[in-house]
Amino acid sequence: MSPAFEKHLNLLDYALSSLWRRKMKNLGIITVFAGVIFLVASFQILTSSLTSIAETMLAKTPEIVVQKMSAGRQESIPLSYLNRLDGVFGIRAAVPRIWGYYFDETSGANYTVMGVERNAMPEGQRLEMVIDGSYPDAEPGGAALGREVAANMNLAGRRTFSLFRPDLSLKTLRITGIFAESTNLLTGDLLVTSLDDARDLFAIPDNLATDLLVYVTNPNEISTIAKKIAARLPDTRVLTRPQILKTYKVVFGWRSGFASICLLAALAAFAILAWDKASGLSVEEKREIGILKVLGWQTTDILTLRYWESLTVAGLAFLIGCTAAYFHVLFLEGSLFRPVLLGWSVIHPSLKILPVFAAGDVLLIFTLSVLPYLAATVIPAWRCSTISPDAAVK
Amino acid sequence: MMIELESVNKIYNQGQPNEVQALYDVDLVIEANSMVCLRGASGSGKSTLLSIIGCILPPTSGRATVAGKQLSRLPDRFMTIHRRQTIGFIFQQFNILPDLTVQENISLPLLPLGVSPEERRMRAKVLIERLGISHRQNFPAGQISGGELQRVAIARALINDQPIILADEPTAHLDTKLSKEFLQIMVDLKKTGKTIIIASHDPLVTEKPEIDRIIDVTDGRVDVS
Numbered sequence A: 001m002s003p004a005f006e007k008h009l010n011l012l013d014y015a016l017s018s019l020w021r022r023k024m025k026n027l028g029i030i031t032v033f034a035g036v037i038f039l040v041a042s043f044q045i046l047t048s049s050l051t052s053i054a055e056t057m058l059a060k061t062p063e064i065v066v067q068k069m070s071a072g073r074q075e076s077i078p079l080s081y082l083n084r085l086d087g088v089f090g091i092r093a094a095v096p097r098i099w100g101y102y103f104d105e106t107s108g109a110n111y112t113v114m115g116v117e118r119n120a121m122p123e124g125q126r127l128e129m130v131i132d133g134s135y136p137d138a139e140p141g142g143a144a145l146g147r148e149v150a151a152n153m154n155l156a157g158r159r160t161f162s163l164f165r166p167d168l169s170l171k172t173l174r175i176t177g178i179f180a181e182s183t184n185l186l187t188g189d190l191l192v193t194s195l196d197d198a199r200d201l202f203a204i205p206d207n208l209a210t211d212l213l214v215y216v217t218n219p220n221e222i223s224t225i226a227k228k229i230a231a232r233l234p235d236t237r238v239l240t241r242p243q244i245l246k247t248y249k250v251v252f253g254w255r256s257g258f259a260s261i262c263l264l265a266a267l268a269a270f271a272i273l274a275w276d277k278a279s280g281l282s283v284e285e286k287r288e289i290g291i292l293k294v295l296g297w298q299t300t301d302i303l304t305l306r307y308w309e310s311l312t313v314a315g316l317a318f319l320i321g322c323t324a325a326y327f328h329v330l331f332l333e334g335s336l337f338r339p340v341l342l343g344w345s346v347i348h349p350s351l352k353i354l355p356v357f358a359a360g361d362v363l364l365i366f367t368l369s370v371l372p373y374l375a376a377t378v379i380p381a382w383r384c385s386t387i388s389p390d391a392a393v394k
Numbered sequence B: 001m002m003i004e005l006e007s008v009n010k011i012y013n014q015g016q017p018n019e020v021q022a023l024y025d026v027d028l029v030i031e032a033n034s035m036v037c038l039r040g041a042s043g044s045g046k047s048t049l050l051s052i053i054g055c056i057l058p059p060t061s062g063r064a065t066v067a068g069k070q071l072s073r074l075p076d077r078f079m080t081i082h083r084r085q086t087i088g089f090i091f092q093q094f095n096i097l098p099d100l101t102v103q104e105n106i107s108l109p110l111l112p113l114g115v116s117p118e119e120r121r122m123r124a125k126v127l128i129e130r131l132g133i134s135h136r137q138n139f140p141a142g143q144i145s146g147g148e149l150q151r152v153a154i155a156r157a158l159i160n161d162q163p164i165i166l167a168d169e170p171t172a173h174l175d176t177k178l179s180k181e182f183l184q185i186m187v188d189l190k191k192t193g194k195t196i197i198i199a200s201h202d203p204l205v206t207e208k209p210e211i212d213r214i215i216d217v218t219d220g221r222v223d224v225s
């Protein structure tokens, strides 16, 4: 073995044993450090996971949504508009949809009620696949519920429930199915009925709907077709799937950005703490550096030693923090950060989250935690080790 | 000759309000394989002189040549390399790390030289046995007596087989018996060919017959008599 390599082994060995000699202090640092990394990493993993879930699910939303606008606000759209879309080349199907929010006074929760004509929708049969049970359009009065809605209603085995119409008369619905857990992020607060039942519940006239869903033959033409529709129906707003995805990302990005800033603040506080601790090298540490220096250790040897020590502490904290975060998301589903990311509404989607740990995130966390710590510990040692060995010993 | 100083001056904190001149125009020659005592009152500059000879401090002006190298010309890095090859220093305060074992303390200078753990242990063991502290070799240095501590310091100064041994007030913390034992170890070392320089005002040292030469240091000046 070359002496240079042997020297590094010696320094590493010395670093590990001196960490061990101060194990209480170092365990303390590792614990706090790992805690901070745990928070940041949990958050990052959760964000990435939710983003990827949302992206796969939003991929199934309609390609184009047409809303009627009046005085800058959305209002119900006449079904006659459907006819005016006839002849726009490339439209595969256009179906009316009725949806709105229903406030459940007993539980204080808001449900999203949606009625569509499944048979008119391309691939409408696929909706069945996300429901445990059947789609509620076989006969009038059926409803499929999101898991959160079902849990909220306190059904206790009942298969029917009643909601109030605007005139406070009761409309009774029969449960035909529950949405699959895997879709909870989007379906948790959802109550799906046939178009007519939704119309009945919200008392919307027969000739109106909330909006129109347009499906295209060729997904590459979404924006061209959207433009054509907008030209034909000037009093409407035409939303495309890419736009919806973008809006979603903006909202989500804002939330996660906000939380990121809080976490970065925590990280910065830790860095300052570490700096403070480390830059005030204790008397013993200074003495040790002085002794090593006077015994013939070079400044670089002492820096290497410090570097190994800090890298071990920070690396261990990093590994522990990231692993804990991974399991936090896998088993506890990121319960610490869910409210921040999913909103504070009464209905929390309780979806199964599979941790997504992107290499970029790992690198970012590493750069923001391990590197500052290395700097905070190695630089003071460097300042101390460049002074003359005689002063260091006195 | 082993060590040669020519008009060496040492000024601490030069140009600052707390400036102190510790050495004035010191001319000194020390032959190889001699045993020399630097004698002087407290504050006279003995430690400063030893530090310059020991390549720990560069002189402010003048020429200091130790084992064939002129120190004032050496950058810090090379001074360190030269020091660990030629100088074994026994410090007044021992400078032992209390948390390390005796054996670890002794082999500390070998770590940056890339000496393997087995060889370090072997070399330390030889010295530990020679100095009669085998029963303490795995004790933390913080738990052994003053006399043993000094033997650890001596062993550490010898670990790299350096030709020059410097000892700063080695008997200051020892009783008469231990002081005599220390001097005997130095006498034995001289027989192995080492050059030994002891700074002390202890009569036990200065009156030791084996001392070849006494150099008086007075207020930073050396009388070569």
Ligand SMILES: Nc1ncnc2c1ncn2[C@@H]1O[C@H](COP(=O)(O)OP(=O)(O)OP(=O)(O)O)[C@@H](O)[C@H]1O
Pocket (backbone or CB within 6 Å): A391, A394, B012, B013, B020, B021, B022, B040, B041, B042, B043, B044, B045, B046, B047, B048, B049
């Ligand atoms: N690092 C330093 N900075 C400033 N002044 C110093 C420094 N080291 C020593 N001195 C001063 O230089 C002079 C000589 O000190 P030195 O330590 O060499 O004397 P000494 O003979 O070894 O004394 P002692 O017997 O007390 O060890 C003293 O006046 C001391 O105060």
Ligand SMILES: [Mg+2]
Pocket (backbone or CB within 6 Å): B046, B047, B048, B092, B168, B169
């Ligand atoms: Mg002194």
